[in-house]
Amino acid sequence: MAAKHAFLLFVFISNTVVGFRWNEWWKDTIVYQIYPRSFMDSDGDGVGDLAGITSRLEYFNDIGVGTVWLNPVYKSPMADFGYDVADFKDIDPIFGTMADFDELISKAHRLGLKLVMDFVPNHTSDQHPWFVESKKNKDSTNRYRDYYVWVDPKKNCSDPPEKCIPNNWVGLLGGTVWEWVPERQQFYLHQFLKKQPDLNHRDPAVQLEIIGVLQFWLEKGVDGIRVDAIRHIYESEDLEDEPINPDYTPIPGERPQYHSLIHNKTADLPEVHELMYVWRRVLDKYSGEPNYRFMATETYDTHKALLPYYGTPERPEADFPFNYVLTQLKRENLSGTKIFELVNDWMKDLPSGKWPNWIICNHDNFRIPHRIGANYARALNVLELLLPGTPKTYYGDEIAMGDIWVTYNESRDPFAKNNPNHWKEYTRDPERSPMQWDRSSHAGFSTTIGDTWLPVNQNYLSGINVADQKADNTSALALYTKLAALRKDAPAFQTNHLKYVVVTEKIFSFLRIPDTPGLNSFLIIVNAGTSESTDDYSAALEEMMLKAEGDTGVIEVSSNMDRNGNLQEMNGISLAAGEALVIKLLI
Numbered sequence: 001m002a003a004k005h006a007f008l009l010f011v012f013i014s015n016t017v018v019g020f021r022w023n024e025w026w027k028d029t030i031v032y033q034i035y036p037r038s039f040m041d042s043d044g045d046g047v048g049d050l051a052g053i054t055s056r057l058e059y060f061n062d063i064g065v066g067t068v069w070l071n072p073v074y075k076s077p078m079a080d081f082g083y084d085v086a087d088f089k090d091i092d093p094i095f096g097t098m099a100d101f102d103e104l105i106s107k108a109h110r111l112g113l114k115l116v117m118d119f120v121p122n123h124t125s126d127q128h129p130w131f132v133e134s135k136k137n138k139d140s141t142n143r144y145r146d147y148y149v150w151v152d153p154k155k156n157c158s159d160p161p162e163k164c165i166p167n168n169w170v171g172l173l174g175g176t177v178w179e180w181v182p183e184r185q186q187f188y189l190h191q192f193l194k195k196q197p198d199l200n201h202r203d204p205a206v207q208l209e210i211i212g213v214l215q216f217w218l219e220k221g222v223d224g225i226r227v228d229a230i231r232h233i234y235e236s237e238d239l240e241d242e243p244i245n246p247d248y249t250p251i252p253g254e255r256p257q258y259h260s261l262i263h264n265k266t267a268d269l270p271e272v273h274e275l276m277y278v279w280r281r282v283l284d285k286y287s288g289e290p291n292y293r294f295m296a297t298e299t300y301d302t303h304k305a306l307l308p309y310y311g312t313p314e315r316p317e318a319d320f321p322f323n324y325v326l327t328q329l330k331r332e333n334l335s336g337t338k339i340f341e342l343v344n345d346w347m348k349d350l351p352s353g354k355w356p357n358w359i360i361c362n363h364d365n366f367r368i369p370h371r372i373g374a375n376y377a378r379a380l381n382v383l384e385l386l387l388p389g390t391p392k393t394y395y396g397d398e399i400a401m402g403d404i405w406v407t408y409n410e411s412r413d414p415f416a417k418n419n420p421n422h423w424k425e426y427t428r429d430p431e432r433s434p435m436q437w438d439r440s441s442h443a444g445f446s447t448t449i450g451d452t453w454l455p456v457n458q459n460y461l462s463g464i465n466v467a468d469q470k471a472d473n474t475s476a477l478a479l480y481t482k483l484a485a486l487r488k489d490a491p492a493f494q495t496n497h498l499k500y501v502v503v504t505e506k507i508f509s510f511l512r513i514p515d516t517p518g519l520n521s522f523l524i525i526v527n528a529g530t531s532e533s534t535d536d537y538s539a540a541l542e543e544m545m546l547k548a549e550g551d552t553g554v555i556e557v558s559s560n561m562d563r564n565g566n567l568q569e570m571n572g573i574s575l576a577a578g579e580a581l582v583i584k585l586l587i
């Protein structure tokens, strides 16, 4: 018996897409995120490296991924595993050499893959030569004097100067952003770790240095950059306190957490858009047919705060700001209506002519089996790959990899180690375990006789590995590969519009319709509920004045790969909890 629903009808204006132009390669690709320590270890030291990645590049051709994005591989003391850069123009020895990088990029290009680098402009390592010089003194002869955000002790303060903290600003890991340096008798600002001093992008010399870094990698042939932590680039020069967040309850005896304040002096300052535009123009100088250079930005924020990073028609910025809204999906709030809300927020406010993108997992959030439940991992890949726009896959999501668990003492992540009382909320180790390639020792990730840098999830022995899943045409990997091919081949997936069909507490469903009449449309249905759902889609389509031919479709793909090819009546479609269907129709 089909339930009665509210029907939600929205239509988006599309760009008419007849194949993508040379400068739009980032639209019909899948971006695959590699956390380099954890992808493939070539030399048996237990840590992944560049030569390891190079040795596995054919995998991307096999599964239909076109773009690889590397988390930082630059020279770094690894206080934040590479997000603390000591030399923006060199490779860290743990990952290999510049020659290894050159080999990686040339093989990637030979295989038709694009390579995107992580770009970390907000801060450097405290061991970067710029900082080492900058902290020595504030003499006008010190050319690095203003490379970082240095501030005097608060005025009219009767305490010793190192206690005269300039203001109430709190960093992302809790506690003050200010760190005292006796040599300069000043504080420097760090929004992340103490070992990650923020660069001063108001200094023209810093702006030039950073442009030089961009040029260095563009000349090496990288196809794009992903700009890290963009909302934190600038802080207000007036140094006024930030307002207290009324929704925050302080914990007695504990340092204040990031959300104790409303960050309108240290985040999303308007100046950042000037900088983005400058960088965009640098990329444009290197963008000659066929080599368009792509830019994405990273920041965790509400969709309203993210959208401005697209720029404007006159002043374009990112090709897209990475859209993290779906990373908020948790076990307790996963539902059809919640997915609808998050998807629709982005789609309804998307600036005209701009391209959406979707991210469900990354190196800062638990993976789906842990965050929501193992039986939803496949369906969420269906959702991510078939929504309009560019999907981003975190390594291992294609095989439905799960998290590991490590104790506080075994933790590697500084965000956890610096927060002994809250480490379970901060830890990012669980989602960073080594990639599971096959059933050999360490899941084929490493030949080390010792330990890998984080433990391998033991479920690699029970089917969660690439080799076993390649041999099984019903596996998560088989599903992923089929979806990747579908989104590349079917014109219905090469537009940026969608129509919602049935949306309920359990169900989120949408139609992808090609711009050219007479070609197949696809109805995608996800059951995000905790029990089976049977619904009438025929009436919903009719209400939208659309009708499937003969009121039937063919199941192109089912998330469990067990209903593919079945004929399906539209007036009563049943899905198990966590199941997704892709139904091909003519309308």
Ligand SMILES: *[C@@H]1O[C@H](CO)[C@@H](O)[C@H](O)[C@H]1NC(C)=O
Binding pocket: 155, 156
């Ligand atoms: C510091 O104290 C002096 C003398 O009491 C006062 O004139 C001045 O305005 C104060 N400055 C600030 C920044 O509060």
Ligand SMILES: *[C@@H]1O[C@H](CO)[C@@H](O)[C@H](O)[C@H]1NC(C)=O
Binding pocket: 243, 262, 264, 265
């Ligand atoms: C910051 O927020 C406070 C409180 O909402 C407001 O009074 C103040 O004007 C804001 N400042 C800026 C720079 O937006």
Ligand SMILES: *[C@@H]1O[C@H](CO)[C@@H](O)[C@H](O)[C@H]1NC(C)=O
Binding pocket: 328, 329, 330, 332, 333, 338, 342
């Ligand atoms: C879902 O729940 C989590 C945990 O309670 C919360 O952090 C997150 O903001 C919620 N997401 C949405 C979209 O409501």
Ligand SMILES: *[C@@H]1O[C@H](CO)[C@@H](O)[C@H](O)[C@H]1NC(C)=O
Binding pocket: 407, 409
């Ligand atoms: C963790 O390490 C500390 C210091 O080395 C030690 O005292 C403690 O017993 C360890 N805790 C566990 C649970 O292993």
Ligand SMILES: *[C@@H]1O[C@H](CO)[C@@H](O)[C@H](O)[C@H]1NC(C)=O
Binding pocket: 473, 474, 561, 562, 564
């Ligand atoms: C998998 O292979 C078997 C045996 O060849 C075949 O019967 C089945 O239809 C295939 N399933 C899928 C989903 O391709």
Ligand SMILES: CC(=O)N[C@H]1CO[C@H](CO)[C@@H](O)[C@@H]1O
Binding pocket: 080, 083, 084, 120, 192, 228, 229, 298, 362, 363, 364
């Ligand atoms: C999603 C993302 O890239 N997060 C990074 C933001 O920047 C901090 C500091 O560089 C990193 O620790 C996060 O991993």
Ligand SMILES: [Ca+2]
Binding pocket: 041, 042, 043, 044, 045, 046, 047, 048, 049, 094
């Ligand atoms: Ca290695």
Ligand SMILES: [Ca+2]
Binding pocket: 122, 191, 198, 199, 232, 233, 234, 235
């Ligand atoms: Ca900053």
